[in-house]
Amino acid sequence: MPDAIDVSATPSDLTLVQDEQQRTKSRELSRAPFEAPPAIPGYDLLHRLGEGSFGAVWLAREKRTGKQVAIKFYTRGQGVDWSLLSREVEKLAVLYTSRNIVGLLDVGWDHEPPYFVMEYLENGSLASRLKEGPLSASHAVRITRSVAEALVHAHGAGILHCDLKPANVLIDGNMDARLGDFGQSRLVTEMSPALGTLYFMAPEQARLDGIPDARWDVYALGALLFHMLTGAPPFRTPEAEAKLAQARTIEERLVVYQQVLEASPAPTAHRTQSGVDWRLADIVDRCLERDPQKRVANAQIVLDMLEARDNARAKRPLMVVGALGPVLFLVALYWIASTVGPRIVRTAEHELLQQALAGDAVSARILASSIETEVRIRQDELVDTADWTYVRQMIRDSHQRTKDELSQLNKGNFPDAELQLAFDKVTNHIKVLEQRLAQADRTLDESWFICDAQGRQIYRFPDAGKSLSESFHWRDYFHGRGEELDESVPHDKVSPRTKTGVSLAYLSTSSSKYKVSFATPVWDEDQKTVLGVMARGVHITDLLDQWEPQIGKEGRPDDRFLSLLETRGNRPHLLDHLRIEEALKRVGTQERGEVILRVSPAVEKALETTDRLEDYRDPIAQLDPKFDGPWLAAFYPVGNTGWTAVVQERRNLTLEPLGQMQGVLTRGALSAFLVFSVLLGVLWYFLHRASL
Structure with a gap:
């Protein structure tokens, strides 16, 4: 059920989705009383269930079946962007097959006001239930599992909820939980931020430029479980509420919220609740990690941890049997060490690798989408500029000029005012575009240039240099054939490109x-x-600098980073890498190029069938042994550029926790063997004495 039903929510519970101007307009709209909406064919409206900033939710009866449904009317839609109103319907339509998500039944966007029909869940929202106090641990785990399954389904469909909280979790007639309200949801490929609800937002989500991430929903899931166990969300204190109340704008509230999370100690109230064992407490703690790199990567892992907890609880009776039968324990210990142990290690290793690769795959998709957007923006600006009459005039006038004459033009010495105007207009426009890049902290262009129909360079900004008047008809950026031609190819054999595109990478002269x-x-x-x-x-390395800091591990940049592959032409080869410039310096100028930095045949073959590898071999290892050995890598194509974004991390470091765990288990097993051997000897001694 939508937020509107939870009319008792305090200001700090409200989802942050509007700026100051939108909030003012919403407050004005909210002062007007709700009137009964016009009749809907096929439904009888019974009574209003709740209301909010965007509209009201009514209980209705379907005339044909008599079934009760909930209808959400956007009676105040004129105050909001319609893309926000339709977002929930779109996501519910995609996720209609999930039994853990509120079902969408009908939509009426042509109605005035617009509405959509969904299942009516008679037990209301989890927020209403929590007003009575915290839940039992078993009930909280049951709801958490249902919500996690809903998130797994949504994430599998490429949808991030971004506003998980008690008001958005509904309870059906069987007391099972359903996830609803996808109004703040985002696709995994979207770069637009989504503000959730205070105390349920991850620290990195509380930003106006945050990149949506599956770990946002994991943090909110942990906050939801904490709230159910304790009766209040984590980090919520009177002091925090007072600080937030003093903030005047959304931006200020977000900053205060981040400061509260950073300054507060890790929450511990859940550990003292009845029925909360260390495994359940650990699930809460790992979901509420403020560092996203340390947080559980996705909802499926939370389900696996809950399943592991259930398995552990089911094995408690065996502990008693082990205590009463040391002989059986020693036999079982030997059997586990010799047969089950290796399988457990292999399974744990596989799970660790898959968890890491899943996170890398999400990062690769997001980064590929970001790079694709950057390329598209630059291409659109380029196409708009190339369509100028001034550019045509520059090419026509410069076509027959000598190199010296072109040099004079680029230095500002013009034969007439009309040509000077054309050069000045184009140059000033390029300067404006470069200033916009600088103001947005985006990578600046290395150069802008124009070639005539024979490939002769007639204009270059900045610093025309020696390339002016030289012919570049053999370059891929000129002809667009997807290959670099021999410089000796005659001009009349090469035609200029007819489509906009990205050239093959080349070493700048x-x-x-x-x-x-x-x-x-x-x-x-x-x-x-x-x-x-x-x-x-x-420069391709400069272009990617703006995203690389988001990938690296703090203090260990060589352990996880972004690289880029060129997949056009011959075998895929490396375009960008954390250490590509240092690697190229180790070889002569004549040897530099894609041949040295090609991926291995095994990687090339794998790229055709999968988006991730457990045994990726870094091409830079050919020049720098520090990058030798197996890596974990996830791949995602960058639109139609021919590039593939790669997020790679060291395989051995991913498995470090497993090695440490094995050491602990080995030492523990030896200690247990010795202890129980002594106990068995003592038992046998007394049995022998009793038999005398």
Whole structure:
């Protein structure tokens, strides 16, 4: 059931979804009383269940079947972006097969006001139930499992909920939990932030520029379990409430909220509740890790941990049997050590690797989407600029000029005012675009340049240099064939590209770095003849700098990082890597290129069938032994660029906890063997004495 039903929520419970202007408008709208909405064909409205900023929820009866349903009317939709209103319907429609998610029955967007029909769950929201006090541990675990299963289903469909809280968890007639209200949800490929509810938001979610992550929902799941066990969400204190009440804007509340989480000690109230064992407490603690790198990676792992807890509780009677039968214990210990032990280790190793790869795969998808968006923006700006009349004029006028004449033009010496105006307009426009990149902390272009229809460079900004008037007809950015031609190919055998695209990477003659160019044809006014090619080049390593800090582990950047593969042409090869520049410096200029940095045949084959590898071999290891050995790697293609984003992390470090656990278990097993051997000897001694 939506937020509107939980009318008793305090201000700190409200989901942060509006800026100050939107909140003011919502407050004005909320002062008006709700009127009964117009009749809906096929339904009889019974009474209103609740109301909120966007509308009201009514209980209704379906005329044909007599079944009761809940209808959400967007009676105040004029105050909000319609994309926000339709988001919940879209996500519920995708997730209709899940028995743990509120079912969508009907939609009426053409109705005034718009509405959608969903299942009516007579026991209301979990928030209403928690007003009576905390739940028992068994009841809380049951609800947590249902919500986790709903999140697994949603995440599997590529949907992040982003606003999990008691008001959005509903209880059906069988006292089973259902997850609802997907109004704040995001697709895993979306980069737009989503503000959840205070005390249920992960610290990294409480930002206006946060990148949606599956671990947001995991944190909220832990906060939900903590609330059910203790009767209040974590970190919520009178002092925190007072600080939040003093904040005037959403931005200020978010900053205060982050400070509260950072300054507060880890919550412990759940550990003292009846029925909470250390395994359940550990699940809460791992979900509420403020560092997302230490937090449980996804909801499936939470289900696995709950399942492991159930298995452990089921084995308690065996502990008693072991205490009464030391002989059986020693036999079982030997059997476990020789047969079951290795299987457990293999299973644990597999689970650890899969958990790490799952997190890497989510990161790779998000990063690929970010890079694709950056490429699309740069290409759109380039296409708009190339369509200028001034660019056509520059190409036509410069076509027959000598290198010296072109140099004079690029230095600002023009034969007439009309040509000077064209050069100044284009140059000033490029400067404005570069200033926007700098203001947004985005990577600047290395250069902008224009070639005529024969591939001769007639304009370059900044610093024309020696490349001016040289022919680059053989470059992929000029002809767009997906290959670099021999420089000796005659000009009349090569035509300029006719489509916008990203060139193959090449070593820049000016910087000896890998560089790519976003290139587009410049058409005549009738769109029939290509006059030339306009391009903007960027060092690929610089382009990715803005995302690399989000991937690395704090204090250990070499253990997990982002790299980039070029998959066009021959065998896929490395474009960017944490240490690519240092690696290229170790070889001569003539030897640099994709041949040295190609992926192995095994990796190339795997890229065709999977998006992750447990045994990835880093191409940089050919030049730097520090990167030798197996890596975990997740791959995701970057749109239509021909690039593949790779998130890789060291395999052995991922398995470190398992090695430590094995050491502890081995020492514990030896100690137990010795202790129980002594106990068995004592038992046998007394049995022998009693038999005399």
